[in-house]
Amino acid sequence: MNKPLRRIAIFCGLLVFALLARDNWLQYVQADTLAKHEKNRRVTIERYSQPRGDIIVDGKPITGSKVTTSASDLKYKRTWKNGPMWAPVTGYSSQRIGASQLESIDDGILTGNDDRLFFRRTLDMLTGEKKEGGNVVTTLNGAAQKAAYEGLKGRGKGAVAAIDPSTGAILALASTPSYDPGDFAGNTDEEAEKFIELDKDKDKPLVNRALRETYPPGSTFKVVTAAAALEHGLYDDIDGKTRSPLPWVMPNTTTPLKNEGDLPCKNASLREALRVSCNTVFGKIGADLGKDKMLETAKKFGFNSEQFIPVRSNASNFPEDMDKPQTALSSIGQFETAATPLQMAMVAAAIANDGTLMEPYMVSDLQARNFDVIEKHSPKEMSEPLSKENAQKLQEMMETVVKTGTGTRAQIPGVTVGGKTGTAQHGVANSKNPYAWFISYAKTDSGSPVAVAVVVEDSAADRGDISGGGLAAPIARDVMEAVIKSKK
Amino acid sequence: MSSTTHTSTIGAIGAPSRRNTELALLAFAVVIPLFAYINVGLALDGELPSGMLGYGMGLGLLAGVGHIVVRKFASYADPLLLPLATVLNGLGLVVVWRLDQSERLQNLAKAQFGAFSPSAPNQLMYSAIGIALFVVVLIFLKDHRVLQRYTYISMVGALVLLLLPLVPGLGMDVFGAKIWIRVGGFSIQPGEFAKIVIAVFFAGYLMVKRDALALASRRFMGLYLPRGRDLGPIIVVWAMSILILVFETDLGTSLLFFGMFVVMLYVATERTSWIVFGLLMSAVGAVGVATFEPHVQKRVDAWLNPFSEAVLQGNSDQIAQSLMAFGSGGVLGTGLGQGHSDLIGFAANSDFILATFGEEMGLAGVMAILLLYGLIVERGVRTALAARDPFGKLLAIGLSGAFAIQVFVVAGGVMGLIPLTGMTMPFLAYGGSSVIANWALVGILIRISDTARRPAPAPAPNPDAEMTQVVRP
Numbered sequence: 005m006n007k008p009l010r011r012i013a014i015f016c017g018l019l020v021f022a023l024l025a026r027d028n029w030l031q032y033v034q035a036d037t038l039a040k041h042e043k044n045r046r047v048t049i050e051r052y053s054q055p056r057g058d059i060i061v062d063g064k065p066i067t068g069s070k071v072t073t074s075a076s077d078l079k080y081k082r083t084w085k086n087g088p089m090w091a092p093v094t095g096y097s098s099q100r101i102g103a104s105q106l107e108s109i110d111d112g113i114l115t116g117n118d119d120r121l122f123f124r125r126t127l128d129m130l131t132g133e134k135k136e137g138g139n140v141v142t143t144l145n146g147a148a149q150k151a152a153y154e155g156l157k158g159r160g161k162g163a164v165a166a167i168d169p170s171t172g173a174i175l176a177l178a179s180t181p182s183y184d185p186g187d188f189a190g191n192t193d194e195e196a197e198k199f200i201e202l203d204k205d206k207d208k209p210l211v212n213r214a215l216r217e218t219y220p221p222g223s224t225f226k227v228v229t230a231a232a233a234l235e236h237g238l239y240d241d242i243d244g245k246t247r248s249p250l251p252w253v254m255p256n257t258t259t260p261l262k263n264e265g266d267l268p269c270k271n272a273s274l275r276e277a278l279r280v281s282c283n284t285v286f287g288k289i290g291a292d293l294g295k296d297k298m299l300e301t302a303k304k305f306g307f308n309s310e311q312f313i314p315v316r317s318n319a320s321n322f323p324e325d326m327d328k329p330q331t332a333l334s335s336i337g338q339f340e341t342a343a344t345p346l347q348m349a350m351v352a353a354a355i356a357n358d359g360t361l362m363e364p365y366m367v368s369d370l371q372a373r374n375f376d377v378i379e380k381h382s383p384k385e386m387s388e389p390l391s392k393e394n395a396q397k398l399q400e401m402m403e404t405v406v407k408t409g410t411g412t413r414a415q416i417p418g419v420t421v422g423g424k425t426g427t428a429q430h431g432v433a434n435s436k437n438p439y440a441w442f443i444s445y446a447k448t449d450s451g452s453p454v455a456v457a458v459v460v461e462d463s464a465a466d467r468g469d470i471s472g473g474g475l476a477a478p479i480a481r482d483v484m485e486a487v488i489k490s491k492k
Numbered sequence: 493m494s495s496t497t498h499t500s501t502i503g504a505i506g507a508p509s510r511r512n513t514e515l516a517l518l519a520f521a522v523v524i525p526l527f528a529y530i531n532v533g534l535a536l537d538g539e540l541p542s543g544m545l546g547y548g549m550g551l552g553l554l555a556g557v558g559h560i561v562v563r564k565f566a567s568y569a570d571p572l573l574l575p576l577a578t579v580l581n582g583l584g585l586v587v588v589w590r591l592d593q594s595e596r597l598q599n600l601a602k603a604q605f606g607a608f609s610p611s612a613p614n615q616l617m618y619s620a621i622g623i624a625l626f627v628v629v630l631i632f633l634k635d636h637r638v639l640q641r642y643t644y645i646s647m648v649g650a651l652v653l654l655l656l657p658l659v660p661g662l663g664m665d666v667f668g669a670k671i672w673i674r675v676g677g678f679s680i681q682p683g684e685f686a687k688i689v690i691a692v693f694f695a696g697y698l699m700v701k702r703d704a705l706a707l708a709s710r711r712f713m714g715l716y717l718p719r720g721r722d723l724g725p726i727i728v729v730w731a732m733s734i735l736i737l738v739f740e741t742d743l744g745t746s747l748l749f750f751g752m753f754v755v756m757l758y759v760a761t762e763r764t765s766w767i768v769f770g771l772l773m774s775a776v777g778a779v780g781v782a783t784f785e786p787h788v789q790k791r792v793d794a795w796l797n798p799f800s801e802a803v804l805q806g807n808s809d810q811i812a813q814s815l816m817a818f819g820s821g822g823v824l825g826t827g828l829g830q831g832h833s834d835l836i837g838f839a840a841n842s843d844f845i846l847a848t849f850g851e852e853m854g855l856a857g858v859m860a861i862l863l864l865y866g867l868i869v870e871r872g873v874r875t876a877l878a879a880r881d882p883f884g885k886l887l888a889i890g891l892s893g894a895f896a897i898q899v900f901v902v903a904g905g906v907m908g909l910i911p912l913t914g915m916t917m918p919f920l921a922y923g924g925s926s927v928i929a930n931w932a933l934v935g936i937l938i939r940i941s942d943t944a945r946r947p948a949p950a951p952a953p954n955p956d957a958e959m960t961q962v963v964r965p
Contacts, residue, residue, distance in 0.1 A: 005885050006877055008759045012889055013873040015755075016896040020866040023900060024859055026909040030818040031855035038819020043799060043812060046820050046832050077596060077832075 045077075052078035052099060057114040057137030057373065059094050059106060062146045065139070066090050072099075076191050082107075087184035089153040092163075092177050092212040093144055093366065095315070096185035100196050105212065105315045106140060106367070107185075113138040113370045113378070120370075120378050136373040143173035143368045147486035148454070152178035155458075155479035162460035162476075163213035165345040166483050169353035169445060169452045171383040172362030174313060176456070176483055177346075179213040181205075215317035218342035219459050222428030224441045225337030226286040228351055230274055230401065232301035233289045234394040242274040242397050252284040254291065254329035261287045261332065264427075278401045279409035281425065283336050290335025291328050298335055299324060304389035305361065306350050307343070313364045320347035337428060348443045348457035354387075355402065356422070356445035356452035359395035361386045402444070411442065414477040416485055420447040425477065437462060442476035446484040454487040456480045510571035511563050517575035518559055522552045525582025528828055532590045535829030550616060551582050554623045565630045566942035570875060573941070576868050577919055577934045580861070581619050581927065584920035586828070587848050588615045591841040594834035611841055611922045618924040622931030629935030636940045640883050643696025646689045653686035654732070657740055670740045671914060683745040684916075684929035687752075687894050688936065694753055695886035697725070698760035702882070706761040718765060726766070729753045730773050734781060741787040743778075744901050744913030748894055750774055755893040756886055759876075788911075795911040810836055810844065814906045818850035818858075825854025841922040843914060846906050861920070862903065869896040872937050878944035888940045891933050 030038070040047060058065035067090075068083040082097045084090055095105025103111055112118030116137040128135060145166075152164035157180055166176035183202050188195040202210050211217060233239050239246060250270040251260040261283050263269055269282035277285035290298055302308070302322035311317040320343035323334055333339035346364065354361035363386040370379040390398070402422030405411045411423040423444030430439065440462065445455035458476040526548045533541025541547075555578045562569055589612035591597055601608035633639070639646075657663035657670045664672040664679060672679045698705070705722050730750060737746040754770030782788045794803050798811040817833040820826070831851035836844045850858050872892025879885045898915055905912035916926040 005759055005762070005882060008762050009873065009877050009885065009889055012755055012759060012893060013870070013877075016869045016873065016893065017866070019896055019900040020862055020869070022909065023862050023903050023907070026904065026907050027818070027850075027855060027858050027862065030815065030907055031821055031850060031858065032823060035819045035822045035855075038816050039822065041799070041816055041819070043804070043809075044816045044820065045835055046816070049832060 048099070049077055051115055051117075052080050054116065054135055054137065055080050056082055056097065057116065057139045059090075059114075060139050060141040061090075061093075061144045061149070064146075067094060072190055078191055081191075082185070082189040084184065084186050087186045088182035089149060089178070091182050091185050092179040092214055093142065093149070094185065095212075096183075096188070098185070098188050098195070098199065099191035101188060101199050106142075109314050110140045110367070110370065113140060116373075118378075121372060124372055138373055138378065139371040139375075140367055141369045141371060142366050143168070143171075143175065144177065144366060145175040145487055145490055147490045148176040148483050149178060151482040151486040152176040152456075152458075152479065153180070153182075155482050156180040156460070159460050159475060159479075160462050161207065161213070162458065162462070162479075163217065163345040164456065164458050164479060164483060165214045165349040166454055166456040166487065167346075167349045167353040167362075167364055169357035169455045170362065172353070172364045172386070173368070173383070174346075174364055174366040175454055175487055177212075177214045177366065179211070181207050181209045183209040212315075213459075214345045215311075215313075215315060216344070218318055218320055218344050219439050219441075219461070220341060220428040220430055221337040221343040221348055222426035222439065222441055223281045223283075223337060224348055224351075224424045224426035224443045224457075225335070225341055225343070226278060226281065227355065227398065227402065227424050227443070228302055228305055229286045229289050229298070229335040230278060231305075231355070231390045231394065231398055232293055232298055233274070234397060235301060235390050236293055236297045238289060238293060239274055242401055244273060245271045246274060246277065246285055246289075248272060248277070248282070248285045248288055250284055252288055254287065254332050256327065257329050259329070261336075275401045275404050278424065279404050281410055286336050287332035291332040293335075294328075295324075295326055295331045295334075298322070298331060301389060304387045305354060306347055306386070311346060311350075311364060313346070313366050315366070317344055317346050320344050337426060345457045345459050348441070348459075349455055352423075352443040352445045352457060353452075353455035354389050355395050355398050356447065356455045357395075358392045359390045360388050399447075406444070411444065411477050413474065414442065414444050414481045414484075416446065416481060416488070419484070419488060421445070421481070421484065422447070423477065423480065440475035442480045444477070444480045444484065446488060448488065448491075453491055454484050456483050458483075509567045511559075511567060514562065514571035514574060515559055517571065518555045518578060521575040521579035521582065522548070522555050524579055525551060525586050528583060528586045529589070531827070532586060532593075532829040535827055536590075536593055547585075547616075550620075551578070551585070554578070554620060558623055558626060561627045561630050562938060565634075566938050568945040568947075569938040569942040570871050570945070572867060572871050573934050573938055576864055576871070577931065580864055580868075580919035581622075583849075583861070584845065584917075584922075584927075585612060585615055585619065587845055587852075587920070588612050588841045588922045590829055590852075591834060591845075591848065593829075594840075596834045597837070597840060600837055614924070615922050615927070618927045619931075621924070622928040625928055626931040626935040629932055630939060633936070633939050636884055636887060636936065636943060637881060639692050639887070640696050640699070643693055643700075646693035646696070650686045650690035650693055653682040653689060654736060654740075654745075656682045671742045671745060678924065681916075681923065681925035683742070683748075684925040685932075686745075687748065687898075688891065688929060688933055690749060691752060691756075691887055691890035691894060694756045694890055695883050698756055698886055699883045701725070702760040705757065705766075706763055718763065718769070723769075726753070726757065726769065726773070730777060733774075734777050737777070737781050737788070738785060741785065742914060743788060743791065743911065744898075744905075744915035747774070747901060747913065748897055748915070750777075751897045752890055752894040756890045759889050760882075760886055791911040791913070795905075795908065798908060810839070811906075811908060811912055813837070814844050814847040815908050817847040818907060821851035821854045821858075823855045825850075825852050825857055828852045842916050843902065843912075843921065844906050845917055845921045846903055849920075850907075862899075865895075865899045865903075865918075868892075868934075869899075871941070875937055875941040875944060879940055880944060884940045884943065888937060891937060895930075895933065 055069035059067045066085050069080045072081045078099045095107040097103040097107035114137045116135045156162045164178040188199040248271050253260045263283050267280045269284050307320045307322040310319045323340040330339050334341045363384040365381050369377050399422050406414050406421045406423045410425040414423045426441030428439040440460040443457045445452050458479045460475045592610040592612050598608040656673050662673045733746040733750040757766045794811050813836040833848040833851045869892050876885045876888035902915045902917050904910040916923050918930040
């Protein structure tokens with residue numbers, strides 16, 4: 005009987021060996037895949053096991069972390085100080101839903117998992133220190149953000165983007181209606197429902213309008229058209245007469261382009277045409293230059309490409325394929341022209357910075373928990389949409405708009421302000437309430453500290469009252485004032 | 493190697509009893525789980541666990557009693573079996589206690605049953621009962637050959653045990669498997685006990701019939717086929733297994749009994765053809781049942797695609813969770829008390845207990861555990877080799893073979909090597925029936941090995957010896 009016994013012994017040995025082999029496969033070969041598997045809750049548990057790093061504005065954190073009180077295996081959840089105001093900057097970080105925008109892009113730094121923290125992590129492991137998330141330091145200006153948010157909140161829906169023209173640093177990024185990311189930071193069902201409710205809201209509070217919504221820019225786009233006219237040598241003298249008949253019938257059509265009211269637009273100078281916002285003058289400039297030259301200038305200002313600040317901003321649109329009358333319409337910010345508030349702030353910033361457009365950014369550096377800088381942003385030039393002389397000519401024109409034109413409500417005593425209003429019609433046959441736009445910059449002795457774009461989509465206001473100068477300009481003024489005050 | 497050294501693997505006449513070796517190993521078998529216990533306490537609360545002294549003394553006492561009884565009643569027994577069983581039981585207790593501390597499992601229990609009660613105290617009690625049964629076996633079973641007398645009573649007993657879960661009002665359906673009965677406040681898995689009783693029946697039956705079953709009828713493809721009428725017993729056992737599979741939906745028990753029978757049949761008859769028949773029949777049975785039994789199909793699905801949405805939603809995420817627990821442990825593990833194997837949820841401390849070892853003790857720990865099981869089987873097979881009587885040989889190999897198959901089926905199931913079956917890791921897993929039955933199993937193996945290694949009685953003095961003196965020149 006012993007021969008089969010020995011064979012059975014070998015068989016049992018094989019069974020044990022198969023188990024050992026399988027175990028090696030699981031715990032050595034496949035270990036990493038399984039440990040990081042998308043269904044592996046340990047990844048989430050680990051992620052929330054320590055306080056999340058903070059997002060910093062003006063040297064102070066605008067975020068925090070607290071221990072979850074509900075029975076959950078995820079220890080820390082995110083908190084925000086004044087969440088609705090900062091939501092367009094930070095995005096959300098929810099245990100249930102995940103993260104968005106800055107919270108998502110710099111998640112590695114905030115959780116402490118980033119490879120650039122690897123050496124520190126290894127040291128911490130040896131010294132028994134707990135892993136900690138790093139901080140994200142932003143360029144935002146708390147006072148400007150507050151002015152922007154408070155200004156918008158009183159006027160319903162809208163967005164503000166403010167940039168430091170000399171560096172491209174974003175100073176304010178507000179969007180209303182907003183949401184409080186703290187309402188759904190945790191992992192409970194009520195919080196998940198809150199998110200779904202926000203997501204379904206027809207006012208789209210979750211959308212960051214400053215970056216992700218493109219609006220027809222209306223008359224504010226005439227600044228770009230004026231820049232194209234100067235750059236391509238169509239006109240040199242901003243005070244000389246232009247060849248602009250009134251009424252002006254668009255080429256190849258019988259339709260005259262209309263002005264908003266009875267404006268002195270016949271052969272008006274560029275300065276005058278911008279001051280009273282002549283559709284005929286700028287429509288004709290667009291048609292005269294042609295779509296290629298217009299497109300070239302628009303692209304130099306950043307149109308037709310996404311921006312990463314590092315949060316992605318939708319690409320603004322200047323149509324690439326159109327006929328002459330469409331070019332004319334596009335040149336006054338209608339037809340298919342559409343821009344994000346950030347894009348229009350970039351336009352104002354490039355003009356204020358004497359023609360040089362700086363790459364917009366909102367994260368100045370990434371820090372480890374002990375404030376060691378891991379990555380620092382240095383301002384970069386993005387393009388030069390117009391020459392210094394032309395930029396200064398355009399500045400003069402925009403300053404006239406604020407001094408005596410449509411944008412008088414943006415004036416700040418003792419500060420030079422240049423701007424342009426816009427009232428963009430939209431909807432089928434322009435049936436909906438138009439969007440009110442205002443783009444502007446302020447200038448002090450030491451150059452321009454701020455350029456800002458404001459858009460207000462006010463569905464409640466009386467249609468006649470909606471104009472860039474009336475609704476949007478005061479917000480822009482408050483934001484600029486806040487920036488100037490904080491610099492003092 | 494000469495055949496004599498082979499056949500008497502365990503000691504020749506006058507072999508040392510090795511009781512002191514056993515005692516030294518037992519000391520390790522108590523100290524290792526004690527350290528593990530302290531380790532869990534430090535990891536969870538940052539301080540030495542309060543039950544440290546009580547736990548250490550409890551395990552030490554159980555091991556001590558076991559040792560004294562072996563020393564007194566089975567002094568030539570194999571010295572490894574008791575320490576191996578002790579260390580596994582001790583580590584199992586530690587991990588059951590560790591999972592008791594899991595908030596997630598506590599909440600799950602509260603949500604499901606309204607209240608949470610810790611498992612570790614029960615498990616300690618079951619271990620004590622197990623050792624008591626072990627002691628009873630050693631004291632009252634002076635010679636394993638006595639069991640031979642109860643061959644057919646065992647058969648009836650085994651049948652009754654196996655059918656108990658089907659009795660209405662007694663059996664319980666736990667997550668699809670009907671392998672439990674409820675008596676008083678306790679749930680019992682009769683299959684665990686049936687394993688031992690049925691091994692006794694097979695051993696007694698095969699010892700008597702082996703010559704007949706070994707008769708060959710004709711040769712076919714190098715195999716001697718058994719005679720048609722000798723196929724009777726294997727078909728009966730096969731049919732039993734299929735019935736268990738269909739009516740109790742218990743793949744594990746079914747596989748275990750059939751496997752055990754085939755192993756013992758092969759050893760008894762030395763005919764390889766029985767193995768071939770056995771494999772063919774189990775394949776036919778498994779595939780046949782799988783075609784119409786949804787419970788088995790589900791298990792196979794979960795095994796093939798543990799991470800597919802269909803399985804996770806409609807079936808069970810246990811296998812996926814178990815695999816991720818193993819993977820997250822890696823080579824060295826997270827350390828006891830620091831893993832999240834409680835994500836497995838239901839049965840984390842019973843069928844899936846190996847996953848906790850996998851996550852918290854890593855590849856190294858699981859390999860060690862598997863080798864400990866391997867050693868128990870190896871000592872069992874050696875006992876079978878050393879046994880001097882065919883009944884002892886068959887019983888020992890039956891029990892060790894069943895033990896090996898059970899370990900393979902459970903560990904293979906939780907590691908995703910084979911479809912999962914509802915069985916428990918012997919000694920490690922939480923569960924009274926399992927712990928108690930396995931202590932009895934080890935008791936019987938120790939009894940057989942004692943008989944096998946005990947020196948033969950000194951030959952009676954030969955009166956002729958004096959007469960024929962060698963005359964020196």
